[in-house]
Each structure stands twice: as C-alpha cells, then as structure tokens.
Amino acid sequence: MRKKIVELTGSASSVGHAFFDFGKAAYAQLELELDGRAQDLVQVVISEYAENNKVIHTTGWRTFKIDNFRITPEKKTYRFTIPVHRSAYGTFPHVETPAEFGGEVAIFRYVEVNHYYGPVTVRRIEFYNDAPEDAAAFESSNAKLDQVWDFCKHSILAT
Incomplete structure (x- = not known):
C-alpha cells in the first residue's frame, strides 16, 4: 500500500465558508489545521459531489460525511472522524480497514469548512494499492x- 499526502491551503470567506477541490476522488483520511481565535464549533463536510463551490448532498451512493470540531484558541491540527462503514448489501456487513491505514477511510474529492473565519490547511492522506x-x-x-x-x-x- 502506498500513502500520499496532498495539502491545500486557503482562507475562509467573510461568511465563514471555505471550499477545497482535490481534483480527483481518492480513498483517504482528512486532517485540518485551524488557527482558532475562540472556542467555535466548526463544521467540516467531505463529499464526492459539489456544484458552485458548495458540497451537494444527493441521495444515492455518493460519499457525504459531516464532522463538527469544537476548536480551541490556538493553532492546532484536527482529524476528521470517518465513521465505520456498514454496507447495506453483501454478505459481510463490515469489512475491516487494514490496520496500517490507522483508521477508517472514505472516498472524497471535496472538502467544505463552515462557521470558521481564518486560514485553513487541509491534508488528504490518500491510500493506493501497490501497483506501480x-x-x-x-x-x-x-x-x-x-x-x-x-x-x-x-x-x-x-x-
């Protein structure tokens, strides 16, 4: 298994919204670096689908996950919590994520940060098979x- 880290940096708009497009979807985990000025509740959304710099939640099999962070007044790295996937089909309701991943993964391309008013760095930790x-x-x-x-x-x- 190969691991690749892709980092994007931006700043939230005056309405507390930041949007990031990694260009392609990948099985990955997400870390965010936020510089909190107060104990705010920040919402982060990952998804495979977006329009006009906004994540869109549609019915169907597309990834759409939300996590909320109570940030502290300091520069800190937060890890997006991806819940254990429970398949609605198949004979096995849960396939374990390999231990070397260090947690669950989800396929996503877009990241949206809401209710935050500062600089944002998002790191997508991508996982690929060993094929050259x-x-x-x-x-x-x-x-x-x-x-x-x-x-x-x-x-x-x-x-």
Whole structure:
C-alpha cells in the first residue's frame, strides 16, 4: 500500500465558508489545521459531489460525511472522524480497514469548512494499492481519450 499526502491551503470567506477541490476522488483520511481565535464549533463536510463551490448532498451512493470540531484558541491540527462503514448489501456487513491505514477511510474529492473565519490547511492522506504507476501507458492525439485513460488508471490505483 502506498500513502500520499496532498495539502491545500486557503482562507475562509467573510461568511465563514471555505471550499477545497482535490481534483480527483481518492480513498483517504482528512486532517485540518485551524488557527482558532475562540472556542467555535466548526463544521467540516467531505463529499464526492459539489456544484458552485458548495458540497451537494444527493441521495444515492455518493460519499457525504459531516464532522463538527469544537476548536480551541490556538493553532492546532484536527482529524476528521470517518465513521465505520456498514454496507447495506453483501454478505459481510463490515469489512475491516487494514490496520496500517490507522483508521477508517472514505472516498472524497471535496472538502467544505463552515462557521470558521481564518486560514485553513487541509491534508488528504490518500491510500493506493501497490501497483506501480508506470506499469502501463497510453498516449493518443485525442485529448478525450487521454482523459479517459487517466481516469481509468487513477480508478485502478485507488481501488
């Protein structure tokens, strides 16, 4: 298993909203670095779907998880709690996350931070299988085909 950490930094708007797009979905965990000025309750949402810089909760099988943090007046790293996934189908209601992950993972691309008014750093700790990234290659003169290849390669490495 390979682990990759991707970090994005931004600042919340005047209405206490920050939105982050990692570009692609991945099985991952999330850490946030917040610089609290008061004991505020901050809401964090992870999701696979968003529109207009806002996470959208739809019915279906897309990831949509919410966690709330009571932040302290200091710069601190918080870990987003991903609940144990209980499958609604299949013969086994719960498949254990490998111990080396250090906790549950969820697939997500977008992060939304609400009720916070300062600088935000989000770290997505991504997990990939051990297949070498250069095991296969594809290149064409068609940009759409190249995008399909990139999507397929990312999906295979992520699962």
